[in-house]
Amino acid sequence: MVMRALDRKLLRDFARLWAQALAIAVVLGCGVAALVTSFGMYQALNESRHAYYERNRFADIWASARRAPIHLVPLVESIPGVRSVEARIEGMVTLDLPGRVPIAVGHIVSLPTFGPPVLNVPVMRSGRLPDPDARDEIAVNEPFARAHGFALGDRIVANINGKRRVLVITGTVLSPEFIYTLGPGALMPDREGFAVIWMPERAAQGAFDMNDAFNSLTVALHSGARIQDVIAAIDRLLEPYGGTGAHGRDRQESDSFVSAEISQLWTMTIVMPPIFFGVAAFLVNMVLGRIVALERTEIGLLKALGYSNATIAVHYLALAALTAIVGVVLGWIVGARMAGGLARLYARFFDFPYLILRASWTVYGISGLLALASASVGALRAALSAARLPPAIAMQPPAPPSFRRTAIDRAFDHLRLSQPTMMIVRSILRWPLRAAVSVLGLSMAVAVLAAASFFDGALDRMIWLTFDQANRQDAALILAQDLPEGAIDEIAALPGVLQAEAQLVAPVILRNGHLSKHVAIEARRPDADLSRTVSSGGRVIAPPPGGLILPQRLADYLGIAPGDAVTVEFLTGRRETLHMPLSATIEQYVGIGAYADFETLNALRRQAPLISVANVTLDPDATEAFHRAVKQLPKVAGVAMPTDARRSFQDTIRQNITITTTVYVTIAVLITLGVAYNGARIQLSERARELASLRIIGFSRGEVSFILVGETMLLALLAQPLGWLFGMGISWAFVRGVNSDLYQVPFVVQPALFARASLIALISALAAALIVRRRIDRLDLIAVMKTRE
Amino acid sequence: MTATVFRTRGLTRIYDTGKVQVRALDGVDLDLFESEFTVLLGPSGSGKSTLLNILGGLDRPSSGTVMFRDIDLTRLDDTQLTAYRRDHVGFVFQFYNLVASLTARENVQLVTDVARDPMPPEDALRLVGLEARLDHFPAELSGGEQQRVAIARAIAKRPDVLLCDEPTGALDSKTGVQVLEALHMVNMQLGTATIVITHNAAIRRMAHRVVRFQDGRVLSVETNDHRIAPQEIAW
Incomplete structure (x- = not known):
């Protein structure tokens, strides 16, 4: 079949606009890749778990x-x-x-x-x-x-x-x-x-x-x-x-972690891809709107030749669809690789005999359709305006945009702004919607960066509170059964042990009305220095005699505040049910516990002081001797090593954060380049005559570039606070999605990290504007002045 | 006398720009005939282009009627007007309006793709003497050549009427004459009713009839007893 002339125009326009189309396609591709990765893994984990549980009769x-x-x-x-x-x-x-x-x-x-x-x-x-x-x-x-x-x-x-x-x-x-x-x-x-x-x-x-x-x-x-x-x-x-x-x-511990991961993937699925698809729709809207404005005469011509409004609308929709297809293919390729990477990452933590990826075909289909749909939504306004252009008017050049003096201008008069600065400001005021769309797009990039840097701050705080403040012991010896407190002296005498402290652990159910939670009460002497309870401000709070300390989120869950009483149902020993007042709340990011005074807990259980765990610090040069000795101890059922746990947690999390941060920074840079590049290109195309005129009357290249780069950078600056706000929103959604009995991620806002996010975004925007600026050097002044627009 | 192709009665077009009302056409009664070569003369703003746009189905009158053969153009909706343009009208514009990303042949194909009974694009281009430039892009053609591509594009569908708005306006005398020759040939060989707007009084001498416009009204209609060949025209 011979290709229709209109289709040839389509392909050639697409080829001519490749840089702009690619910038949009990349943003769309990010959305597709994010969806393929997160939703694909979500489905894979969910289905694999379901099948595994079914086939191997997982208990209820x-x-x-x-x-x-x-x-x-x-x-x-x-x-x-x-x-x-x-x-x-x-x-x-x-x-x-x-x-x-x-x-x-x-x-x-x-x-x-x-x-x-x-x-x-x-x-x-x-x-x-x-x-x-x-x-x-x-x-x-x-x-x-x-x-x-x-x-x-x-x-x-x-x-x-x-x-x-x-x-x-x-x-x-x-x-x-x-x-x-x-x-x-x-x-x-x-x-x-x-x-x-x-x-x-x-x-x-x-x-x-x-x-x-x-x-x-x-x-x-x-x-x-x-x-x-x-x-x-x-x-x-x-x-x-x-x-x-x-x-x-x-x-069930294993299932809780798998469920937490699955729900996190779901959070990712509903938070990230819509950002990309939204930004891409904005970009298509901007770029196609400009193309339709530039091609007014061609549109008029096509109508004069007898092409219907629908054909013309479809022609411009197809331009967006081609862009989307490139984005979808890019996204599929990257998404498949990322999903593979994520699957390998999961294989390091989760032990499945198989991973069902069968469902992924629907994921590819859905992501492709969503990308096409968002490009089409973005293209709709431009395509409809092309269809609605009356042919006779389309053949004439558009009237110059009407600029009016406003109160803002009079305000600027006092500021004595230069003419180029006035041009920048007026252009933004003249097309406020377009400026707003650019700002929104750029702010999404800042938001992604801010959200990515949020993890850094949150984890620093988690590690600081959990290890530097709360759990400072090198090892916790878990005893096979509770032993008289005197056993602590025996443990203190083990080789390598510098300091040993006793801790009693009692499993209980805390109840307030119909609300209840299984936890373990941990009790220590008030002067305990290794394992401590710490308030959100970092202040050490020892549980007072008779009272209970709970993490804030557990108190919230039970609906109690300091001063209220909570029912404590002991599950071991005499299994008595008592009431204890809540004395204070603390921050706890890993696990969920309850804390009481050592004497109090022993007294409540009506027993001579017993210990279940011994917390110790070790001489780094004698750890080998310590481990050798503990292996011979019949009373020890297990050993927890917070220092090692911290190291492996830090290593793993840091590595994961490095991966995610790299991914997010790449994504944000791509979004910024996409938005800023297209914005600057549109400006240049609209202003080519103006800028050429300025060059002819004696403005230097630098002065003319200032107008182009200045507007991009002004919009980028305006986008920063909005981006921080959106970033906090994303972080907050993440925090909400992750919080469970296993973890709580603190909502930490670190201005320095936000500043870093803004710096990356501003540099990317500047780079995009400078790429377009090079075109000013190549402006053919005579030709631009002659071209009829 | 041959049959009328266009008949307008009381044709009025008012542009409302908010504060001012501009009467671009003010009660035009005009008959145009099959196979005729008509030149519309008049100063800027006299209503020539507005009339051409209405005849071509690109614009609608504010009042009055315009008949194309038996069809009342004022009664057609958008879809019907589109079909009317596709089936009956060929346009030639002052600034050629070629699609920059399509070659000469493809620009003509733009029409033949949607026309009912088109001639092959190559034939149309041969008629205007461009058989050697089929695969050139507009940027690779001279102004006169570009305008001849536009004419080939207009005639390729074998239109009933050919509407030309300042077809030589952007051209020098020599290339202008080549374009006029092409229009003349189409009119003679295909018998297409051809209506040409021009500022250029010299061109009137090749027309069957000359209609003069002023202030949205027809000032005069004169018949040319002695038509001259395009080659004899110079400006």
Whole structure:
């Protein structure tokens, strides 16, 4: 088929406008890429999780008890709504691994004696599950085995319930229960330092002294079952046996993290792409509006030749659509790469046996359609105005824009502005809508930059408060069971220990009316120096005798303020329910806890002072000796290393922030270039005659450039405060999206970071204006004056 | 006498610029005939271009009627006017109005793409003597050549009427004559009713009839008994 002449015009116009079209296409491409990446990953994670949970029968309810008799299992099975039940033995152990100095921690889960597990079915990755009758065989989670390079048949030493046991690895597995694994006190998965260990039931019974008993229960429900009723029934059954409260998937650690990530991806999906699509629509609107103005005579001609209004409108819409198509293809390519990168990043934190990317085709389709739609919306006004141009009027040059003296002009008279400055100011006042659109577009770039720099400030504050102020210990020894306070002296005497402080931990349910939250109360001596509670201002507040300190967001959740009483239901010991006043609130960004005085908590539990955790600082030169000694200690079930946690958190987060900041800065620079370049090009095209006239009457290139660059920069300056505002809005939306029991990201506004964002945006705008400025040097003065417009 | 192609009665066009009302046409009664070469003469603002725009379906009168053969142009809506322009009218403008991004052939094709019974673009360009410049862009053509491309574009659809607004206005005498030759040839060979607006009184001598305008009214209509060939015209 021969191409129609009008289509040829379209392609040649597109080729001529390539720089402007590309600037727009890149912004659109960013939107498409952001959507493909975030929405694609959102779908992939969501679907993979769903499929994984379905196929491997992820439980609906978890419950734990100190020691419950096995004959309870049929009773749980008979609770209405319960489909299947699995009783297990779980326990924490310390591991002595070949070639590793620091203590590693293992989480033991028992496997049923007869047949594979009914719920939370592990996926075999290599080897086999341990023999039900073997005493020393185990399977471990695949990432742990990989991190250490363990092969089948390799041996590790575990300190189980005070006995050192040599265990043989027979297989590696993945489990829907452990997609995200955190060791005690860790903030990031530590594949070397934390293992999930599957052990045959009989061996576990022996190891943990649990013959005919269990301490962990997983339950699957029939669809339609009322989960709250089942949880209440289970709690009633387990209460006499040290039950600490059953919970649903919402408090399952691994699922909480996966859910948090999925909801973050959703936040990204709804916040970022609309910015790009909006800016791109503005740009198309600006550029196409100018093209239609320039092509008035051609439009009139086409109409005179008998082309219909619709054909002409479609012609200009097609120009926008071509631009969109370039953007979509760019976005798809970049988005596919970024999604791949993100998937690799996730693989470092989340252990899925597979990632379902099937849904991504719809993502590509949706992102393409959205890009086309936003370009079309942007083009609509220009296309309609082209269609509406009466042909006879279209053939004549447009009347010169009407400038009028206004009150603002009279105000400027007093300022004695130069004529070029007046030209800049009048042009902005004459086309306020266009100026506003440019300012809005530029402010979006500033907003993206400000939002990106927000992470920096927020994380600095998180790390400062969490580690420099609150958790200053090098290690926290988690005891297998509460010990008399005297044990702290024993720990203080371990090699390498400089300082040791006692801490008691008690799991409780806090209630206020119908609102409740499971937390652990941590109690320390008032003079504790290593683990402390800190107010938002950084002031150390020790819990007063009799009172409770809660993080602000927990107090908000429970609807209580300092002075109010809260009901405290102890889940261990005598399981009493008491009332305690809320004395103060603090900031807490990682996890959620409750804090009380050491004496108070022991007194409330009517016990001689006991400790559950020992916080210690270490001599850096003697850490090896410390770890060697702790590995031999039967009373220690696990070790948290806040200093290490901080380091890995900082390293990982810094690395991620470097990646995201790079991405955001690139994006913001591209948006700024797109908006500023197109704005300056339009100005130049409108003003070519004016500027040439100025050159002819003796203005220097610099003076003429000042008008062009000056207007761009003035608009860019006006965009800054708006951009900061939008940036804060985006950050705030992010903070809201991330906040959960796991994390709270503080909303920190750092003027220095905003200044950096503005600097980047202003430099990009200047660069764009200077690219266009070069065209002033090439202005053919005679030709411009002769061209009829 | 041949049949009328255009008949206007009481044709009035008022431009309302807010404060001032401008009467561009003020009750024009005029008949124009098939196959005729008519020249419209008159000073700037006398209403020539307004009349041409209304005849060509680019503009509408404020009052009065204008008939194209049996069709009352004032009764046509936008879509019908578009169809009217596409099927019956060829335009030639003072400033050529070529699409800069299309070659000579493609500029003509712009018309042949939408016309009912067009001639091949090459034939149209041959008629105006541009068979050697088919693939040149407007920027690569002289003013006279560009105007001849515009004429080829106008005639390629075999229009019933050819409306030319100052076709030689931007040209020197020599190239102007080439353009007039092209118009003359089209009028003679295709029998297209040709209406030419000009400031240039010399051109009137090649017309069948000359209509003079002043202040939006027809001042006089004179018939040329002795037409001269375009080559004999000079200015």
